[in-house]
Amino acid sequence: MATFSSMAIQRICDPMLPELSRIFNAPIGDVAQVVSMFAITYGLMQLVFGPIGDRWGKxxxxxxxxxxxxIGCVLSSLSEGLDFLVMARVGTAVSAAAIIPLSMAWVGDQVHYEHRQETLARVGLGTMLGITAGQLFxxxxxxxxxxxWSFGMMAVLFCAVSVMLWRHAKRIEAPSEPYVPTHGFFGQLLQVARDPWARTLLSIALLEGASVFGMLAVTASHLHNTHQISLTLAGGTTALFGFGGMLYMATAKYTIRRFGEIGLARYGGGTLGLSFLVIAFTPWWPLAIPACFFAGFGFAMFHNTMQAKATQMVPTARGTSVTLFAGALFLGQSLGVLVLAKLMAYAQSAHVMAWDALGVTALAWYFGYALIHRNASQADHV
Incomplete structure (x- = not known):
């Protein structure tokens, strides 16, 4: 419920921008700050909450x-001007930034590794539902x-989740050997930065965010411009990406056991890349409907494996590790959207998407290769 709420509040302003522009009598570019300033703050705060979670409890x-x-949602609902609303959104982002990465890190503390990926998939179901629910409501x-009323609904939901977490807190077992950080705030960041495997995972996360979410951001525009379908239909088709991810979360127990980590990474990336090649070149737009769905399923296979590894890359600074992972993914999203949008001004959208699809497939296979060598080196060390 916490991860659902955090993702929903990120996306809830997307469909209300035209109405806010009318209410506040401001250009859409100025009103879009309620989204962009939230995103910038959310990304920057990843550097802060990791060490805080490691030291004070995730x-x-x-x-x-x-x-x-x-509290931030209450202030947003009471805003009388655009500047106040933007500041209220920034305040909300400061808190929201902690929820998803520290929830993942807490799962890493509580759940043995052999069951962790399946548990993270269940947590991820809340995240995927939040994407859809935020835009819908x-x-x-x-x-x-x-x-x-959108912010009022979210204020009530966040308050209810906070109470539920508080009621469960006394029944939550602490790790059998709790870790007390010996490094200072910046020391924990350096501890992660100095680890070669952590640097590898963070680099893959950056490229994953850029290639997948950059491509996802331009998919609706590609379908609209190439096949002359409405933006509503193009957006609805693209939204099936989220439902594909939800199907993976629901079947994760079987899928994880069937393919294993390396198979999930490689076959997930291959499914994702092939699906976007279909979207890029299909002459018949309805084929994009199942393609978007399977792209989401493939992405979830790949990304869920990345998440599980992120919780284990530096166990003595797990909160810091996972928040840096989230920050790298978030930075990649921002860069990917910018770069792909620029490229489409100079090349056909189908060609840009095709190269991106091949790139993300290669990235997934490289991740599988890195996992093989990581597992082999750990076995030799033992």
């Missing part, structure tokens, strides 16, 4: 962060009751 920080998000409530 579960406790997540619990307090949900309460902070509730942001638009629905704005069209019916008004944009303020």
């Amino acid at each position: 579960y406790k920080v997540v619990m307090l962060a949900t309460l902070g998000c509730s 942001g638009g629905l409530l704005t069209d019916t009751l008004g944009w303020r």
Whole structure:
């Protein structure tokens, strides 16, 4: 519920931008700050919450962060001007940034590695649902009751989640050997940065965010411009990416046991790349419907494996590791959207998407290769 709420509040403003532009009598570019400033703050705060979670307790920080998000949503709903709304969104982002990465890190502390990927998949189901729900309810409530009710609903939801976390806190078992950080704030960041395997995973996460989410951001525009379908239909087709990810989360127990980590990385990346090649070159746009769905399924196979490895790359600084992983992924998303949008001004969108699809496939296979060598080196060490 916490990860669902965190992802929903990220996406809830996307469909309400035209209405906010009308209400505040401001250009859409200025109103878009409620999205862009949230994103920038969310990314920067990843550097802060990792060491805080390692030192003060990940579960406790997540619990307090949900309460902070509730306060931020209340302030957003009471905004009388655009500047106040932007600042309220920034305040919400400060708290929201802690929830998903520290939840993943907490799972890493609590769940043995052989069951961790399956557990992370369950947590990821909340994240995937949050993407869809945020956009759906942001638009629905704005069209019916008004944009303020969207933030009011989220304020109630965050408050309820905070209470649920507080009620469960006393029943949560601490790790059998709790780790007390011996490094300072920057020392924990350096501890992760000095680890070669951590640098490899963070680099892959950066490229993954750029290639996958950059391509996803331009898919609707490609379908609209190439096949002359409506933006609503193009956006709805692209949204099936999220439902494909949800199917993986629901079948993760079987899929993980069937393919293993290396198979999940390679076959997931291959499925993702092939699906986007179909979207890029299909002469019949309805083929993009199953392609978007299977692209989401393939991405979830690949990314869920990355998440599991991120929780284990530096166990003595797990909160810092996972938040840096999230920060690298988030930075990659921003860079990917910018680069692919620029490239499409000079080349056909199908060709840009095709090269990107081949790139993400190669990245997934390289990750599988890196896993083989990592496992072999650990076995030799033992």
